[in-house]
Amino acid sequence: MGKRKSDDKPAEKKDTNGAFFLVEAMLAPGTEPPPHVHSREDELFYVLEGEFDVYVGEQAFKVETGECVFLPRFKPHAWVIRTPRLRLLTLFTPGGMEEAFRGMGSLAQSLDLPTGALTYSKADLKQTAERFSKYGARFLTPDEVAEQLPLYPKPLPPNAGS
Secondary structure, eight states: OOOOOTTSOOBOGGGTTTSOEEEEEEEOTTOOOOSEEESSOEEEEEEEEOEEEEEETTEEEEEETTOEEEEOTTSOEEEEEOSSOEEEEEEEESSOTHHHHTTTOOOOSSSSOOSSOOOTTTSOHHHHHHHHHTTTEEEOOHHHHHHHOTTTTOOOOTTTTO
């Protein structure tokens, strides 16, 4: 255990005695995962730059730069990016979810959005769903989305959920 520089890799389970996985992500509209639910970990987003609408069960929140949102395990959730770029700190607790992402992405080579990177919208969704299910995350069926996330994916008005 020791100090980590900000340009190092994410803080993974192996670095945190399994307590958490913390990663900075830069995303663009269209790269969001399908609506899903985690059975093993809670998730927290802290927005460094940009804005997105987050749907958690029957609630929805507009989350902007400097704000955070908590997504508890067992609670279905989804999000829609509303700015050209979204930069987040994402915390999973406990750690372990990083294994699902391994091989699906790559470390940033610059501070710009990557072009041609594999995203949920380009990946084989069935294969991705199988990969994430091994780590306790399950994509929702369309019927489950309609029932469990009734506000998704409707745009939220400014200051919604504040």
